[in-house]
Amino acid sequence: MSFDSLTALVHDSAVIAKRNIIKIRRVPDVLVFVLISPIMFVLLFAYVFGGSIDIPGSNYREFLMAGIFVQTVVFGATFTGAGIADDMQKGIITRFRSLPMSRTAVLAGRTASDVVYNVLSLAIMMATGFIVGWRIRDGIGEALVACVLILIFAYALSWVMAYVALIVPSPEVINNASFIVIFPLTFVANTFVPSQNLPRLLQIFAEWNPVSAATQAARELFGNIPHETPQPEAWALQHPVLYTLVWSVIIVAVFAPLAVRRYRRQA
Amino acid sequence: MCVAEPDNDDHLALCGVSRLRGAGVMEAHVDRLAGMSRIGWSVLCCAKYGATNRVVGTKWPVQSGIGSKEEREPDVPGAIVAEGLTKRFGDVLAVAGLDLTVPEGTVLGLLGPNGAGKTTAVSILTTLIEPDSGTALVAGADVVREPQKVRERIGLSGQYAAVDDVLTGYENLEMIGRLYRFDRRRARQRADELLEQFELTDAAHRPVKTYSGGMRRRLDLAGALVAEPPVIFLDEPTTGLDPRSRLGLWEVVRDLVARGTTILLTTQYLEEADQLADEILVIDHGTAIASGTSDELKARVGGERLDLTLGNEAQLETAVMIMRAVATGDVEIEREQQRIVAPVDAGAASLMRVLRELDERGIELHDLSIRRPTLDDVFFALTGHTTAAAQSAGDGDGLPADRREVRTR
Ligand SMILES: Nc1ncnc2c1ncn2[C@@H]1O[C@H](COP(=O)(O)OP(=O)(O)O)[C@@H](O)[C@H]1O
Ligand SMILES: [Mg+2]
Numbered sequence: 001m002s003f004d005s006l007t008a009l010v011h012d013s014a015v016i017a018k019r020n021i022i023k024i025r026r027v028p029d030v031l032v033f034v035l036i037s038p039i040m041f042v043l044l045f046a047y048v049f050g051g052s053i054d055i056p057g058s059n060y061r062e063f064l065m066a067g068i069f070v071q072t073v074v075f076g077a078t079f080t081g082a083g084i085a086d087d088m089q090k091g092i093i094t095r096f097r098s099l100p101m102s103r104t105a106v107l108a109g110r111t112a113s114d115v116v117y118n119v120l121s122l123a124i125m126m127a128t129g130f131i132v133g134w135r136i137r138d139g140i141g142e143a144l145v146a147c148v149l150i151l152i153f154a155y156a157l158s159w160v161m162a163y164v165a166l167i168v169p170s171p172e173v174i175n176n177a178s179f180i181v182i183f184p185l186t187f188v189a190n191t192f193v194p195s196q197n198l199p200r201l202l203q204i205f206a207e208w209n210p211v212s213a214a215t216q217a218a219r220e221l222f223g224n225i226p227h228e229t230p231q232p233e234a235w236a237l238q239h240p241v242l243y244t245l246v247w248s249v250i251i252v253a254v255f256a257p258l259a260v261r262r263y264r265r266q267a
Numbered sequence: 268m269c270v271a272e273p274d275n276d277d278h279l280a281l282c283g284v285s286r287l288r289g290a291g292v293m294e295a296h297v298d299r300l301a302g303m304s305r306i307g308w309s310v311l312c313c314a315k316y317g318a319t320n321r322v323v324g325t326k327w328p329v330q331s332g333i334g335s336k337e338e339r340e341p342d343v344p345g346a347i348v349a350e351g352l353t354k355r356f357g358d359v360l361a362v363a364g365l366d367l368t369v370p371e372g373t374v375l376g377l378l379g380p381n382g383a384g385k386t387t388a389v390s391i392l393t394t395l396i397e398p399d400s401g402t403a404l405v406a407g408a409d410v411v412r413e414p415q416k417v418r419e420r421i422g423l424s425g426q427y428a429a430v431d432d433v434l435t436g437y438e439n440l441e442m443i444g445r446l447y448r449f450d451r452r453r454a455r456q457r458a459d460e461l462l463e464q465f466e467l468t469d470a471a472h473r474p475v476k477t478y479s480g481g482m483r484r485r486l487d488l489a490g491a492l493v494a495e496p497p498v499i500f501l502d503e504p505t506t507g508l509d510p511r512s513r514l515g516l517w518e519v520v521r522d523l524v525a526r527g528t529t530i531l532l533t534t535q536y537l538e539e540a541d542q543l544a545d546e547i548l549v550i551d552h553g554t555a556i557a558s559g560t561s562d563e564l565k566a567r568v569g570g571e572r573l574d575l576t577l578g579n580e581a582q583l584e585t586a587v588m589i590m591r592a593v594a595t596g597d598v599e600i601e602r603e604q605q606r607i608v609a610p611v612d613a614g615a616a617s618l619m620r621v622l623r624e625l626d627e628r629g630i631e632l633h634d635l636s637i638r639r640p641t642l643d644d645v646f647f648a649l650t651g652h653t654t655a656a657a658q659s660a661g662d663g664d665g666l667p668a669d670r671r672e673v674r675t676r
Contacts, residue, residue: 008448011448012446015442015445015446018442019431019434019438019442022433022434022438023431023433023434026433026474027433090431090432091425091427091428091429091430091431092429092430092431092439093429094395094423094425094427094429095423095429095430095443095490096446097394097395098393098394098395098418098421098423098425098429099418099443099446099447100415100416100418100419100447101446101447
């Protein structure tokens, strides 16, 4: 990609992202859902599971919180899919396609503006978590790194959902199609229970699942893993920050071009 | 008074207009009369000549900005040149070997019924879809090999308004300006200018979903004009608009032409093509079935139509005889509707003659009017069947025999 087309992409994506953000403010239903569901998740998990599962040497509620953060932003990626499917149906897409703008910007702008959703929901979850007793036990700097890492991972998943939105035959299918991807990823992981308690096969999947790595990384950076907890055996969980970043880069490198190609072909 | 039993005011108005035509109708009449939809365009056509004359003198004006002649690529035989375009959707050959040329600064009217392939042709020329075969140059750029270049030089106002419902009119236009890489100030300024020009200033800061159909259409057209492109595509710009909005849109088109813009306009209305286009290309099933200037087409299609509907089926044959006597071409008979349409060239005199004879033979008359030919009449004259028949009969040439028969004089 030449410098010119890169600046064009950044410029046009910013214009599209700005438009999406205007729309977020003007159609607040989605925003309400984005803000309320994290609160609900935090409270549900904290009070329903939080008291009933015992993790030796740890406070389960605190252990849980990073898992909820990651799970929520992963679910949030479906908004990207829904937004793109909606755009594809509306008349404005014809305008975009007839303009000499970057062909990638409609998608890149969408995935970028959806970071705003994730920042908001992450902030709300952290505030709610704080109220129910979750604490950042290491430095603020590390906590910020954890947040950025979660956002990067969520951004990568947005591209997966963008692609899903472009290949499904109708927008009504998107939610179901996304959940086929998202449920196994979020549940066969260390988000809610430590992975060593899982059956062997699921345990291997969970250990190498990037959602687990993202959760593990966040837990470590928030200081939510007690010192006496044994080191995880899988390499992925021993180097969770690196592993999550590598996955994020691979996901974007694969799914962004796929989605863009698909978008260009769609009449 | 020229009609035996007028059942509403339209007839009266129509006769009035017919008589006035010779004297020349002033434009002032247009606004007032256009509200009466049945006669609306018949009147407008009278006004046309005045309007056209104004435009003719400025057809090749000295230009400035993007549209300037010096900046365009030399040796281009036309602003739009397409050869052998085809496009298939599954079983449907939507565009089947279409050739067209639009010289710089002129308007081509692509005239055809629903499903003729107009939108598909426009989509190919505006790079929204690629043709299966054929080539097209738009403003000097190849639509397949240099689509971005084409996009820089065209404006498109599609059949369905390409606007964002949630954004305001202003936000829509500003966004488009920004996507043309205007800086913020210029994008805003251009948005304001266009809103003003299209009389949307009052609604500028309302979400587009609160707009009426005519307002959306105007905003969409404004969107196509943001970068003042030298070539503009308008796909059925007035379909679904009320007569007043239609007139307004025609004014905009004339204004663009006066500034040297090249326009390809699709329409289902013959009078619209007649009003606006220098050349008319009639298409059906994706191919051209006739082309020429409005006058050439009229010579083939004939002049006005006498449109008669009877009150008594038994008298149809007699009425057909009477109509044939004044007709200048094939007489179209729709048995089911007891309707007879005949091309005539003597205007009100033909009307009077038919009326007298119908009256003499005591034929019961439900409706009789004289009007300008429609797309249906063009199709009938060129192909021997109407667009509705063509559609219900599909690709075959057979017509439901009980519905319609083709007879010669
Ligand atoms: N995307 C499409 N998929 C399948 N068929 C299409 C598509 N677009 C147009 N067609 C078909 O191609 C023919 C021409 O359509 P169109 O270009 O929209 O005609 P017009 O604009 O003159 O009404 C029609 O028979 C229509 O059903
Ligand atoms: Mg169409």
